[in-house]
Amino acid sequence: MQRSSSTERGPLWRDPAVRALAIQAILLLALLGFIAMIVTNTLANLEARGITTGFGFLQERAGFSIPQTLIDYSGDSSYARTFVVGLLNTLLVSGMGIVAATIIGFAVGIARLSSNWLLAKLAAAYVEIFRNIPLLVQILFWYFAVLQALPSPRQSLSLFEAFFLNVRGLVVPAPEPLPGFSATLWALLLAVILVVVLSVYARRRQTRTGKALPVFRLGALILIGLPLAVFLVTGRPLAWEVPALTGFNFKGGVTVIPELVALWLALSIYTASFIAEIVRSGIQSVPQGQVEAARAISLPGDVTLRKIVIPQAMRVIVPQLTSQYLNLTKNSSLATAIGYPDLVAVFAGTALNQTGQAIEIVAITMAVYLLISLVVSALMNLYNARTLLKER
Numbered sequence: 001m002q003r004s005s006s007t008e009r010g011p012l013w014r015d016p017a018v019r020a021l022a023i024q025a026i027l028l029l030a031l032l033g034f035i036a037m038i039v040t041n042t043l044a045n046l047e048a049r050g051i052t053t054g055f056g057f058l059q060e061r062a063g064f065s066i067p068q069t070l071i072d073y074s075g076d077s078s079y080a081r082t083f084v085v086g087l088l089n090t091l092l093v094s095g096m097g098i099v100a101a102t103i104i105g106f107a108v109g110i111a112r113l114s115s116n117w118l119l120a121k122l123a124a125a126y127v128e129i130f131r132n133i134p135l136l137v138q139i140l141f142w143y144f145a146v147l148q149a150l151p152s153p154r155q156s157l158s159l160f161e162a163f164f165l166n167v168r169g170l171v172v173p174a175p176e177p178l179p180g181f182s183a184t185l186w187a188l189l190l191a192v193i194l195v196v197v198l199s200v201y202a203r204r205r206q207t208r209t210g211k212a213l214p215v216f217r218l219g220a221l222i223l224i225g226l227p228l229a230v231f232l233v234t235g236r237p238l239a240w241e242v243p244a245l246t247g248f249n250f251k252g253g254v255t256v257i258p259e260l261v262a263l264w265l266a267l268s269i270y271t272a273s274f275i276a277e278i279v280r281s282g283i284q285s286v287p288q289g290q291v292e293a294a295r296a297i298s299l300p301g302d303v304t305l306r307k308i309v310i311p312q313a314m315r316v317i318v319p320q321l322t323s324q325y326l327n328l329t330k331n332s333s334l335a336t337a338i339g340y341p342d343l344v345a346v347f348a349g350t351a352l353n354q355t356g357q358a359i360e361i362v363a364i365t366m367a368v369y370l371l372i373s374l375v376v377s378a379l380m381n382l383y384n385a386r387t388l389l390k391e392r
Contacts, residue, residue: 042359057355058083064350066341068257079351086343087368093263093342094329094372100268101328102321105275110305112280123276131273136334138270143262143338150258153249162242170256171243178237187230194226195219259340263332271328278320282313315384322380326373333369343368 046053058080065075070088073081111123130138148167151157156166164171202213231238243253286309294304335342336349348365352358 046359053357053359055360057357057360060355062351063354066346067339068260068341079347079355082351083343083347083364086341086346089341089346090329090332090343091372093260093267093335093340094332096264097267097271097328097332098325100264101271101275101324104268104272105324106279108272108276109279109283112276113283127273127276129273130269131277133270135266135270135331136337139262139266139334139337142265143258147258147262153245156245156250162240164243164245164250167258168249168255169258170261171250171253172256173240173242174252174254176239176241178239180234180237183234184227184231184237188223188227191223191226194222198222257340259335259338262338263335263340267328267331271324271331274324274327275321278317278324279313282317283309285316286312318380318384322377325376325380329372329376330369 043053059078061075062077062079062082063075066073066082066085068089069085070092071081071085073085108123108126111119112127114120114123150165150167153164153166153168156164156171158164162173198213198219199215202215206212241252243250290308290312291304294308299308332342333344336345339345343365348361352361355361
């Protein structure tokens with residue numbers, strides 16, 4: 001009598017791997033069917049109401065002005081240009097907020113662990129106050145209670161008769177490049193490349209010989225000295241247009257609108273309170289023996305913090321820091337509360353109301369925020385991978 005092989009397989013439906021694939025396939029088909037049903041019903045409802053679909057409206061004339069634009073824009077511009085203006089304004093306030101929140105957050109987080117009692121308590125008070133006040137309330141506070149209380153343009157607060165602060169914003173001199181200024185820009189680009197090359201060389205040299213180069217000081221010297229030298233040699237080809245009060249407002253210069261300042265301050269201060277706690281927890285995650293070993297070889301406190309504690313704490317800080325950067329970018333959409341012309345206000349707000357293309361505009365807006373989040377996450381993951389401590 002022939003015995004059955006122990007490797008003989010039973011029915012496919014009893015195979016766990018096959019069942020798992022079948023269940024996933026069924027769920028995927030159900031999801032695709034649900035999406036197809038929603039799309040079909042939506043298109044049918046839009047056709048029944050005489051609402052046209054498509055993205056042709058992007059080429060139509062917008063017909064409204066925007067108070068802050070980083071590119072040329074007028075009421076005769078298209079909705080596509082309106083989208084670009086709103087996107088650039090969103091990226092501007094988000095980028096400024098990320099930089100400021102990171103600096104403030106790291107400073108407050110380190111201060112919370114200071115041996116100075118007063119400094120540590122002030123840092124703790126900062127975190128507890130600003131972290132527990134809703135962001136929208138902080139935006140409204142900075143805009144209405146602080147910036148709207150400033151004097152009129154005729155009574156502007158002045159600094160050196162070149163910088164003016166009033167209820168309409170901060171007016172600063174505008175740079176006017178003269179012929180030959182492009183050489184300074186090329187020198188700046190060359191300086192950035194040299195600093196990158198220097199940092200790579202210094203890291204490899206330290207790995208090979210154990211000797212460190214003062215990269216920060218040398219890099220700062222190159223980054224500032226080279227463009228400055230070219231600027232002076234070419235005869236200082238840069239002029240400044242100083243704003244002047246004409247009638248009831250200033251002419252010339254660049255005006256930073258109060259909506260941008262209020263939103264930037266609120267986003268930076270609010271997010272910094274969370275980053276401070278992330279930094280504090282990251283520093284405390286470093287074993288105390290590392291600090292004690294540094295003290296045993298007489299390393300100064302600032303060197304211990306920069307060379308030993310912070311590099312090890314970053315593996316804890318970076319993932320949470322990424323989430324805060326994403327939150328700050330998405331929280332910038334609260335700009336509509338004070339009229340800052342970001343993507344949501346000018347495109348998903350005014351443009352949507354004028355065109356009625358709700359599905360297309362909302363879909364574009366959602367896709368843009370998704371793309372920004374994915375790019376920020378990718379960059380932070382790349383940084384995390386490059387700075388990750390590698391065991392030998």
